[in-house]
Amino acid sequence: MTRIDEIGEDALIAMFAPLLPDTDSEILGPGDDAAVLSVDGDLVVSSDMLVEGQHFRNEWSSAADVGWRAAMQNLADIDAMGAVPTALQVSLAAPGHTDVEWVMGFARGLAAACAPHGVGVVGGDLSASDRIVVAVTALGETHGTDPVTRADAGDGDVLAVSAPLGAARAGYELLQDPDLDDVSEHPAVEAFLRPSPRIGAGLEAALHGATAMMDVSDGLIRDVGRIARASEAGIAIDSSLVPIAEECELGAAGRDAGTALEWALTGGEDHVMLAAFPRGRALPDGWTVIGEVTDAFRGVRVDGAVHESQGWDHFGQ
């Protein structure tokens, strides 16, 4: 292997940059003080970090998996506004002993996630640190609809999700189960390491009149709570309606009854779209109603009660 501190920053960028996808919006790409893009409509911007040991482990995730996930969760945030992603800025901090090949694999993972959507990686930063930190800012533009925030769900709206839930959580549980041998080819593990939300589901929801939307990143109940709080409303979830991913059912096989449902309710990182729609509106293909918005209470109730586990807090216990 060759360590990145053996070849230096400028040489590393020269190797890395050609692997990155570009975008039709790009006027000036990587290599200058800033990138330059053309923007139609309004600009939509979102940022996320991935920290080694917190969001990924190198013994589980390949470099390409990390690049894929860093891209995909940011594309999902743009989609969750009902906007179209166009470009990423990707900053990478890594120890000097990191293998150059890791950085190239990371770039290939970014490209694999972005290129099918015409999204380019237009710039970023490289820095030394004692562990790997990836910081992505995704840029997109509105496409004939107003941005769909979390704040406008109203009394009587139905709440729906764009796809079944729990696959990523199941993969995480399998990976950290000390009693299991190699699970790397289990479909739930693949779903955890390479989440594949359908980018464009959010735009379709916007075109179907979604009143509030976000992607499920920290667990369904926690994220539903964010829509409820932003919209100053209550949301009632009927757990019998919550679609459970096949990978989640497979991962929960042999465990206590109810495990798969619990993972679907509280697991994060599927990046499935979650939206409220006016009652009676046709939903886009593939969406499932799981509950309703109400003025009768505040917060989230599952089958009429406050659920014990709320999902993932990045600092909390």
Added chain:
Amino acid sequence: MTRIDEIGEDALIAMFAPLLPDTDSEILGPGDDAAVLSVDGDLVVSSDMLVEGQHFRNEWSSAADVGWRAAMQNLADIDAMGAVPTALQVSLAAPGHTDVEWVMGFARGLAAACAPHGVGVVGGDLSASDRIVVAVTALGETHGTDPVTRADAGDGDVLAVSAPLGAARAGYELLQDPDLDDVSEHPAVEAFLRPSPRIGAGLEAALHGATAMMDVSDGLIRDVGRIARASEAGIAIDSSLVPIAEECELGAAGRDAGTALEWALTGGEDHVMLAAFPRGRALPDGWTVIGEVTDAFRGVRVDGAVHESQGWDHFGQ
């Protein structure tokens, strides 16, 4: 003190967000999956990371200093394109034991740097990590001029800087000198901890016809080399013309003759603008010619020779 893991992510954001400046371009600010901005002209985007222990030390820099520097170096990157900064995305990874007051101080530092320029902090991310990492993406827009890249310096152009150099390097040298007592109020140290490039100098240079431009972040010689390489040209620096910051001279007092000049040539982080202009054009106020662009050789020569020290590489030795 209160630790950030005692109050949790959502509560921390609720305390942090009101301290952040906003911008006239903002359609939707922090708190949703993405921010929404209006953009006139083309979009200019740049990213930088600050890593604890690499780019700052908590025993030297207050939280507000870190916020200030994170903002300012990114504003300088937008200015270095001849564009106008409008907004920042700011992501922060920090240990759970970090004092909530550190995060508030960081927000106040961001605000102090941004607000005078009408720049808002419109979004970002919070994450746990074992040391502090700040990742900023700055957004700006062109303002009636084409973006000024590093690539179009031409034979015969003059090379100029917008302000004297070496202040930040002098402050760094003073801080790490074990023979010195408290230097926290030395003007060079203040310049290192709170770099204050004049934002707008880059736009003025663009309006005066600059052919190539960047800000000096990794040292004059190294960064001049980047313009030379991108422009496929040679650049000759006359060291007797290089303006040395007063803080640099003060910091070098009592050291070997030539120390202040060496710091001005190789020190980084002043974020002064560096640009090439067609010979004979009037320069903006405050700029100083330090050399010229030539087709007679490639790379950088100082007083006719290759300089021994090239400046700062983030991974190299």
